[in-house]
Amino acid sequence: MIKKLKNTIEGSLIKWGFLEKKDDIIPYAFLAPALIILGGILFFPLVYSFVLSFFNWNMTQSGGAEFVFLDNFIKLFGNGAFWHSVRLQVLFVAISVFLELLIGLGVAMLLNHNFAGEHVVRALLLLPVFILPVVSGLTFRFMYDPQYGAINWLIGLFGFNPVPFLSKSTFAFVAIIIQDVWRMWPFMFMILYASLSSLPESPYEAAAISGATKWQVFRHVTLPMLKPSIVIAVILRIVNALKAFSEIYVMTNGGPGDATSIMSIFIYKNAFDFYEMGYSAAASYVLVAIALAFSIYLVKTQFEF
Amino acid sequence: MxxxxxxxxxxxxxxxxxxxxxxxxxxxxxxxxxxxxxxxxxxxxxxxxxxxxxxxxxxxNYKEVLIDRTFLNNLKHSMIIALVTTTISVVFGVMASYSFARFNFKGDQKIGLAILASRMIPPITLSVPLFLLMRKVALLDTYFGLILAHVSFIMPYVIWMTLPFFQGIPKAYEEAALIDGCSRFGAFYKIFVPLVAPGLVVSATFSFLFSWNDFLYALILAGSELKTAPIVVSGFIGQFGPKWGSMTAAGSLILIPIFIFALILQKYIISGLAVGGID
Missing domain, CATH: 1.20.5 (Single alpha-helices involved in coiled-coils or other helix-helix interfaces)
Incomplete structure (x- = not known):
């Protein structure tokens, strides 16, 4: 049955010039289900939203979408709130990922030798990576509370006044970074640790013979050999940090004011609070452009077809 | 001395x-x-x-969360969505990945790059058109709609993660099966799949986790009638003053399966993370 069907389809595809010879259809047959599904729920919506970014469409008003070409983008680039969200987004990603790299690398160096219980320690350190971002965000909101939050209790132990983390602009921004660093440095650690433990011995032996100090060994032997993994880990984290939404949504919802309103929050509010669909589609494509700039590099270095 | x-x-x-x-x-x-x-x-x-x-x-707190069956129902919703999403993503994702790993065909590079690059697109970008399109075809607040939304980012993950692994599997076994008169799909299903089974378990685990952890799509594409567990947990901190007791009890309940996975599959998870990252 299937064989017959295959032959029929194949025959006509060859006749129309899509395929050259028999069995050329096989790779497409394996690919087809995924491609059809992703076409419908991924590629088509993305194109739809790209087209939408040239339309003015407020869903709360009757009248539907109106073609305005680049107006949404012009409005966007003239909007201080948008640039504010871009700046916050860049700062959020840069500071978080940098701190995660520092801590991750430091801990990887610290734990990079055999010791009793290393498996348990590693497994436990990795747990925060798997915690639901929402639960993490809510838990930090709980801990940041000025009256009964654990972090403020700790600050109080050192004799300081409670810090109103989530109600003061600067503190709130620091607060969302702390949450991200807490949850994600173990990810950095894991990749660097795996890479550290597979480094070859001989460069270290050479360094020991030439009498290098510990810092010199780290700076001139370990770091260069680790560089490819660092690059991959950093890019994976950057792309991931650009996706941040739910933890910030439940912690501050972009506030106070718009102090933590990174791009995803800005887009969410425009789309689902104000129902400016075309406008938010335009904003979301700016975010895509930023994410793709990093990903093309990653994809090209990591995969061969 | x-x-x-x-x-x-x-x-x-x-x-x-x-x-x-x-x-x-x-x-x-x-x-x-x-x-x-x-x-x-x-x-x-x-x-x-x-x-x-x-x-x-x-x-x-646990009594309060579990006393009416609401939260258990939410857990059930999350579970069903995660399981179906995982099944669809792994089955079709693995077939696609196999196609990329084993064949050279017209357009393979372009299609592959498009699928892999899509992993980088922040979900908020996709949520706007998905919301509009699903509203049009009445898929908002349905299992099917949310499952499709999850598949849209989880299937590319499966392809992304399994591809380098598949490329490292020698072709010899399948070729032997083909010579013995096995069909191409038979060689895939009977020879290749058992060979890569451990990798499939890991990618299935991650798929389940990503679907289970999703908040954004559950918030935008569902949430009024069909509520998944993460939505309900965040709802405890709603209008009527924070109910931290309920939040932490419900939070603990949804964290437990995740931590069990993470601890059991620790060995494999590291390699999974190193290749595919996390959502």
Whole structure:
């Protein structure tokens, strides 16, 4: 049955010039289900939203979408709130990922030798990576509370006044970074640790013979050999940090004011609070452009077809 | 004398190492410990700032969360969505990945790049068109709609993660099967799939986790009638003052399966993370 069907389809595809010879259809047959599904729920919506970014469409008003070409983008680039969200987004990603790299690398160096219980320690350190971002965000909101939050209790132990983390602009921004660093440095650690433990011995032996100090060994032997993994880990984290939404949504919802309103929050509010669909589609494509700039590099270095 | 000093110093160094590891673990695990602790506290004890002060453990929070079947139902929704999403993503994702790993065909590079690059697109970007399109075809607040939304980012993940792994599997076994008269799909299904089974388990686990953890799509594409567990957990901190007890109890319940996965599959998870990252 299937064989017959295959032959029929194949025959006509060859006749129309899509395929050259028999069995050329096989790779497409394996690919087809995924491609059809992703076409419908991924590629088509993305194109739809790209087209939408040239339309003015407020869903709360009757009248539907109106073609305005680049107006949404012009409005966007003239909007201080948008640039504010871009700046916050860049700062959020840069500071978080940098701190995660520092801590991750430091801990990887610290734990990079055999010791009793290393498996348990590693497994436990990795747990925060798997915690639901929402639960993490809510838990930090709980801990940041000025009256009964654990972090403020700790600050109080050192004799300081409670810090109103989530109600003061600067503190709130620091607060969302702390949450991200807490949850994600173990990810950095894991990749660097795996890479550290597979480094070859001989460069270290050479360094020991030439009498290098510990810092010199780290700076001139370990770091260069680790560089490819660092690059991959950093890019994976950057792309991931650009996706941040739910933890910030439940912690501050972009506030106070718009102090933590990174791009995803800005887009969410425009789309689902104000129902400016075309406008938010335009904003979301700016975010895509930023994410793709990093990903093309990653994809090209990591995969061969 | 000198010898004794050296060994003493070594011992001290070891002690310092273990103490610093312990401190590190304590800091890093503190929020998780706090969630579990708080879930057993009464309202009064929760509002005592010192998280380590003695308290009478109580199951009230769990009772409150579980007493009506609402939250159990939400867990069920999450479970069904995650399981179906995982099945669709792994079955078709693996077939696609196999196609990329084994064949050279017209357009393979372009299609492959498009699928892999899509992993980088922030979900908020896709949520706007998905919301509009699903509203049009009445898929908002349905299992099917949310499953499709999850598949849209999880299937590319499966392809992304399995591709380098598949490329490393020697072709010889399948070729032998083909020569013996096995069909191409038969060779894939009977020879290749059992060969890569461990990798499939890992990618299935991650797929389940990503679907289980999703908040954004569950918020935008569902949430009024079909509520998944993460939505409900965040709802405890809603309009009527934060119910930290319920939040932590429900939070603990949805964290448990994740931690079990993470601990059991620890060995594989590291390689999975290193290739595919996390959503």
């Amino acid at each position: 000198l010898n004794k000093d050296v060994s003493k110093w070594k011992l001290n160094k070891k002690a310092i190492f273990y103490i610093s590891v312990l401190i590190l673990l304590l800091i890093e695990l503190f929020p998780i410990i706090l969630v579990f602790l708080t879930s057993f506290k009464s309202q009064i004890d929760i509002f005592n700032a010192n998280p380590f002060s003695a308290f009478m453990p109580t199951l009230d």
